[in-house]
Amino acid sequence: MSKVYVFTDYGGPETQQLIDRPIPEPGPGELAIEVRAAGVNPADWKMREGRLGRAWSLPAPMGREAAGVVIAVGGGTEGFAVGDEVLGLVAPGQGGLAEHTLLSASTTVAKPEEISFIDAATIPVAAATAYDATHQIELEPGQTLLLLGAGGGVGLMAAQIGRVHEFTVLGVADVAKRELVESTGAAFIGSGSGVADRVREVASSVDLIVDLVGGDALRAVADLVADPGRIISAADPDAAVELGGRGLARTTEAMGKITEVIQHGLVDPHADTQYDLNDAGQAIAAVETGHAGGKVVVVPEG
Template sequence: MSKVYAFHIFDRPDTQKLIDRPAPQPGPGELAVNVRAAGVNPVDWKIRSGALGTDLALPAPMGQEVAGVITAVGAGVEEFTVGQEILGPVVPGYGGFAEDTLVAAVDAVVKPEEISFTDAATIPVAAAAAYDVTHQIELDPGQVLLIVGAGGGVGLMAAQIGRVHKFTVLGVASEAKRQVVEATGATFIPSGDAVAGRVRHLAPDGVDLIVDLVGGQALREVAGLVTDPSHLISAVDPATAAELGGVGLERTPEAMAKITDVIKYGLVDPQVTSRYPLDRAGEALAVVEDGHTTGKIVIDMTAA
């Protein structure tokens, strides 16, 4: 048997627990993966809340992004072999907070040996989103990128990508995150009341792109600072972005491989700030659900 962390009732975190299941067997085009690490993301609790739909079979395994070792390949898979180290999003319904799971071969990327399993596990969802959000609308070096929610998993990586491209990056986050945001090369701007005035003080002519990772009022407060309203991308609140003239995040299939290379060469650090063992997945999820995470939280099979 193989362990997986699952919820049993929508909107009931108290029904999350480790359960046993037979190790998943790969179907055509799929890889069975022995999980070494899994990234924890806001989408995990959003799925459990039922806000993204309630047609999942229960108990529903949790966790969307993993890095691990291939233990079996399904029919038709020719580009991967047993024993290879890979990273990827899990096949829907199988869960990443697990000893074993499935990844579609078409979605998998070989894990470079330069990248640890822990860092690799942040790539399929968070790092790939950071890549997409900074490439969907291209800026030129020196142009001003404002990131709202700069201290979280996606934000810290988006800020580093901005530095690689030589954008002028302004990062809005709570005071507790000043140091980590500044370490990316971004200029830190404290969130909270009158944040728009603080941004305006630093960018009197406005900003060239807003990347929103918070949504709602935090987005509305700064939206007027962007010189072209269509240069506003929200990864979390596409409805408010559209109302303000902006757009939602568009995910691209190439992002995972591209950001894997960038991380491999040490240009972006996924900023894993906490590692939890599988049997403490609930604690890791609760920290992310609280909404004030610094960097990435990862379930690490080697963590104590």
């Protein structure tokens, strides 16, 4: 048997529990892995609440991304073999918060030796999203990127990618995250009332807003960019469109590209908070506060 963290009904955290099930067997295009680490994302609790639809059969395994060792391969997964160390997105109906899970081979890449399993588990969702968010509209070196939600899993990575590209990055976050945000090379801007004025104090113009918060927090800074088409939101595409911008478009190549960048030590995934699988509920709660610092990762026991 194998442990997996699930939600048993759409709703609050009380619907979550750790259950036993047989080790899943891979179908076509799938890889079975022994999970070494799994990333936690806002999508996990949003899915549980039914905000991302109600099409999942229950109990629904939680966690969208994982890193581990291949223990079995399905048909059509050429290029992968038992024993490979990999990272990827879980297959439909599967969850990363588990001792074993299935990955979709089409969204899985080899884990370079230089990257730990814990860091690798943050790549398929957060790091790849940060890659897409900083490449959908390409800035020139010296241009100004305003990052709303700079202290979270996607934000810290996006800030570092901005530094690598020599953008001027302004990172908006709670004052408690000042040092964390500044460690990426970004200029820190305190969130909350008066945020737009604080940006104007340090920047005469903003060339791109990447939004990782949405709602009124996005509306409060939207006027800072001269061209509203240069607002991209991963958190609230509807608000971005309402303001003249657009939602984030994800790409398939982002995972491989950002894996190489991390392999070369150019950016740090900031997998700063780790929980045992038995404490997966606490891990999800930490992200569900909406104020996580860096990435939250779940590691199965021994």
